[in-house]
Amino acid sequence: MNLFTPLSWNDTGFILTGILNTVYISVIAIVVGSLLGLLIGFIRAESNKTVNVCLGAILDILRSVPLIIQLILFSTFIGVMGFPLPPFVTGSIILSLYTMAFMSEVFRSGFNSVPTPMIKAARSLGMNYLQTVRYIRIPIGMRAVFPSWIGVALSVIKDSALVSVIGYMELLRTAEQLISRTQQPLMILIGVGLFYFMISYPLSRYGKYIERKMEI
Amino acid sequence: MDNYEFHWNVVFDAFPQLLTGAFTTVHVSVLSMLVGIIIAVLLALGKMSETKVFYHIANIWIEIARNTPALFLIYMAYFGLGAYGIHLSPYVSVFSALVFINAGYLAETFRGGFQSIPKTQYSAAKSLGMNSVKVYRYIILPQMFRRIYHPMTNQFVWSILMSSLGILVGMNELSGETQRLQSTSFRTLEFFMVAAVMYYVITKLVLLAADLIAKKVFKGEIS
Numbered sequence: 305m306n307l308f309t310p311l312s313w314n315d316t317g318f319i320l321t322g323i324l325n326t327v328y329i330s331v332i333a334i335v336v337g338s339l340l341g342l343l344i345g346f347i348r349a350e351s352n353k354t355v356n357v358c359l360g361a362i363l364d365i366l367r368s369v370p371l372i373i374q375l376i377l378f379s380t381f382i383g384v385m386g387f388p389l390p391p392f393v394t395g396s397i398i399l400s401l402y403t404m405a406f407m408s409e410v411f412r413s414g415f416n417s418v419p420t421p422m423i424k425a426a427r428s429l430g431m432n433y434l435q436t437v438r439y440i441r442i443p444i445g446m447r448a449v450f451p452s453w454i455g456v457a458l459s460v461i462k463d464s465a466l467v468s469v470i471g472y473m474e475l476l477r478t479a480e481q482l483i484s485r486t487q488q489p490l491m492i493l494i495g496v497g498l499f500y501f502m503i504s505y506p507l508s509r510y511g512k513y514i515e516r517k518m519e520i
Numbered sequence: 521m522d523n524y525e526f527h528w529n530v531v532f533d534a535f536p537q538l539l540t541g542a543f544t545t546v547h548v549s550v551l552s553m554l555v556g557i558i559i560a561v562l563l564a565l566g567k568m569s570e571t572k573v574f575y576h577i578a579n580i581w582i583e584i585a586r587n588t589p590a591l592f593l594i595y596m597a598y599f600g601l602g603a604y605g606i607h608l609s610p611y612v613s614v615f616s617a618l619v620f621i622n623a624g625y626l627a628e629t630f631r632g633g634f635q636s637i638p639k640t641q642y643s644a645a646k647s648l649g650m651n652s653v654k655v656y657r658y659i660i661l662p663q664m665f666r667r668i669y670h671p672m673t674n675q676f677v678w679s680i681l682m683s684s685l686g687i688l689v690g691m692n693e694l695s696g697e698t699q700r701l702q703s704t705s706f707r708t709l710e711f712f713m714v715a716a717v718m719y720y721v722i723t724k725l726v727l728l729a730a731d732l733i734a735k736k737v738f739k740g741e742i743s
Contacts, residue, residue, distance in 0.1 A: 368723035370684035490603035504587035
């Protein structure tokens with residue numbers, strides 16, 4: 305009796321679920337992480353040194369502890385607390401916070417890149433503080449850091465593969481399960497790699513293209 | 521939270537093992553960084569070379585390393601190569617995946633650093649009577665090294681953090697060791713908290729050392 309059934313067309317749906325889940329959690333992490341990062345970046349660009357150092361220290365923890373440890377720690381922690389959440393929620397929370405830590409740095413340098421005379425000019429034209437933020441600092445500052453934003457977003461898509469450790473069925477985990485059934489690791493893994501490459505490569509080319517365009 | 525009691529004694533008893541794990545983590549990252557740098561120089565030269573073959577090999581390597589997840593490459597080394605009858609140990613598969621990625625990222629850093637130095641400086645140094653070796657030794661390389669130093673430290677920290685993926689292939693570095701220890705004592709939370717703190721400390725120590733070296737070598741003139 306053959307215990308290992310080969311890869312068949314019935315598995316397409318399974319793989320598709322994995323692909324969709326990967327895309328889903330990456331998009332959530334990038335959107336939530338960017339919004340939080342924008343807020344934190346703005347606070348850090350505006351606040352005094354004491355606040356800055358405190359915020360920086362907290363964000364630093366998120367950046368200097370491996371994502372995989374954060375995921376395991378958080379999912380065990382909420383389990384111990386008595387609020388077990390589904391892997392998708394746990395994964396999204398940690399991945400978003402992780403993204404936020406990197407995005408806040410990107411956006412902070414974006415806010416700082418807007419020259420002060422430009423803001424003063426806007427104020428002298430009668431804009432209030434919020435208007436300078438809305439019409440001057442965000443559009444100009446964010447444009448300057450767009451290539452770095454793409455870079456962080458790409459690394460989040462790649463890091464989303466780690467959410468598999470807490471049981472979220474993303475692409476790499478579905479592949480792993482297929483491998484254990486079909487015993488054809490190479491073919492399946494190459495397929496998975498190609499998929500990540502197909503998402504990541506065009507984006508990174510686009511980032512480089514924008515960067516080059518901005519230099520000129 | 522009320523019905524959970526922290527038991528730190530188990531963790532303190534196992535601390536020597538955790539330290540051994542931390543040593544393996546540093547070990548594999550340092551080694552993967554050193555080998556990665558050597559390959560990265562070759563790749564950067566390949567990417568700038570006129571020969572089409574070298575250019576394409578370097579380009580493919582760099583793009584694969586930059587555009588696929590680290591975990592995928594570790595799986596590729598650990599499970600994928602098994603299909604060809606090449607069975608790598610967890611250490612070797614994590615190490616080779618890290619080398620592959622480090623080389624890809626650093627190659628782009630090196631190329632960027634090299635190209636950021638204007639060609640006119642080369643001509644200027646030549647016109648002052650320096651020969652090629654001297655131009656590189658005194659003009660090009662010191663400036664280039666200053667520019668790539670910071671990205672290189674970042675890459676090193678990245679390797680330390682990413683070596684934690686060894687947990688998934690049963691490698692005995694810090695997180696793998698933590699996983700093994702918690703599975704015998706069921707003190708998951710305590711063990712992983714200690715591991716997180718240890719990673720934080722290792723990262724900070726590396727950055728501190730990098731800063732001190734930079735101050736000593738570049739005398740504060742780092743770009």
